[in-house]
Ligand SMILES: Cc1cc2nc3c(=O)[nH]c(=O)nc-3n(C[C@H](O)[C@H](O)[C@H](O)COP(=O)(O)OP(=O)(O)OC[C@H]3O[C@@H](n4cnc5c(N)ncnc54)[C@H](O)[C@@H]3O)c2cc1C
Ligand code: SF4
């Protein structure tokens with residue numbers, strides 16, 4: 001380990017690993033600190049991702065693919081099922097291995113990694129620029145200087161706050177989730193299942209994602225507004241008791257998905273925020289693996305450039321680069337989310353009934369949206385923008 | 390800074406640390422940065438907590454509770 005680094009990345013999730021890799025690829029010195037013992041564990045995720053989202057960063061590999069996805073199944077509150085076929089659209093990952101492999105690509109690019117290192121503060125120059133981290137390792141309190149700190153510390157992020165950025169997320173936008181892995185779930189192994197309605201997952205959705213051999217990743221998220229009255233845990237228990245009362249539950253874990261638009265500011269002198277820490281999750285789907293990797297890669301690249309040019313305020317161009325790539329799109333997704341999450345059960349049912357009339361070979365996500373539109377014309381403008389941008 | 394493990398001392402908010410999954414929802418929604426979360430440890434930082442209850446509503450597995458009797462200070 002060195003006495004000082006060009007870039008310190010806090011957190012070794014997908015966003016942190018990509019930030020570390022893209023910075024290291026430019027020949028600057030990078031250290032990634034992770035509080036947990038193992039990269040990739042514990043897994044708090046539905047593990048679904050599009051093939052394109054993966055392959056922008058790493059070649060598909062069967063060792064971290066649990067299932068290959070070619071169909072979506074949307075289930076309305078009255079039980080109407082809409083199937084949409086996609087071809088080879090995506091994967092359900094084995095994230096424990098996937099995250100580890102991503103970290104490995106960072107290490108191969110030259111980044112150093114230190115686990116069991118809990119970052120608990122920042123170092124500042126006289127002018128308030130962030131210039132390193134304080135961390136706890138082996139029970140000892142330590143300090144380490146760097147030119148740039150990249151905060152990739154996930155939904156529980158606090159590093160950005162210490163730098164004075166406004167990172168707090170409204171409790172209404174936090175999808176508090178419970179996720180289990182269960183056996184003996186006899187669903188189609190190439191289909192992602194989504195369930196809607198106030199009984200199963202108000203203001204969100206319930207998912208069953210296959211993981212091969214009839215194992216499945218099952219869960220739901222609920223907004224803090226709903227959590228006031230009923231927790232994610234009780235919704236999950238109700239669903240499992242009703243549909244799969246005898247399924248053995250192999251793992252169970254809580255998690256949080258920040259389903260909002262990106263923070264107003266994701267960089268400041270000496271610091272950049274990426275992934276869940278920057279609230280870069282797609283607010284409509286709750287997917288944050290691919291978007292976190294994109295955010296991380298942009299930040300890592302810009303940090304590397306800044307060091308090489310010896311022009312540290314170059315990192316402030318990151319906000320715009322992110323907004324142009326995905327941030328603006330997420331604002332539109334967020335408005336659509338707010339529209340859809342307010343649908344009543346009757347509206348979900350009537351949309352499903354109209355989509356059912358479209359023959360399966362003509363059903364596309366676009367077609368489902370158009371049908372949803374006929375039921376709710378005010379969404380038209382926002383959705384039109386999604387397809388235009 | 391004085392930490393009191395999983396207690397606020399000031400009434401109302403209590404984390405049941407044995408049942409916590411360390412998922413971070415509560416930390417993400419806390420407006421006061423009053424929750425410290427390590428690998429397998431969680432605290433409420435007493436002097437910062439305003440008992441606003443946002444963490445209670447956001448905990449997916451109901452391990453942050455109102456404790457109307459008050460949580461005794463110290464063990
Ligand atoms: C239940 C659930 C289901 C989901 N399903 C999907 C899905 O199907 N598809 C999808 O694309 N996304 C899904 N997501 C979202 C996705 O998991 C996240 O968006 C993604 O993991 C974000 O990556 P990240 O690198 O930003 O953060 P993380 O993967 O959370 O990594 C952050 C890392 O930082 C470490 N860390 C935190 N604080 C510190 C500190 N102070 N010091 C050192 N290290 C620290 C943490 O230990 C962690 O390893 C889901 C999320 C949940 C909770
Ligand atoms: S009650 Fe409010 S201030 Fe106190 S820890 Fe919970 S969210 Fe933070």
Ligand code: SF4
Pocket residue numbers: 254404408409410411412413414415416431447448449450451452453
């Ligand atoms: S939200 Fe609940 S389970 Fe998650 S870290 Fe906070 S107390 Fe623990």
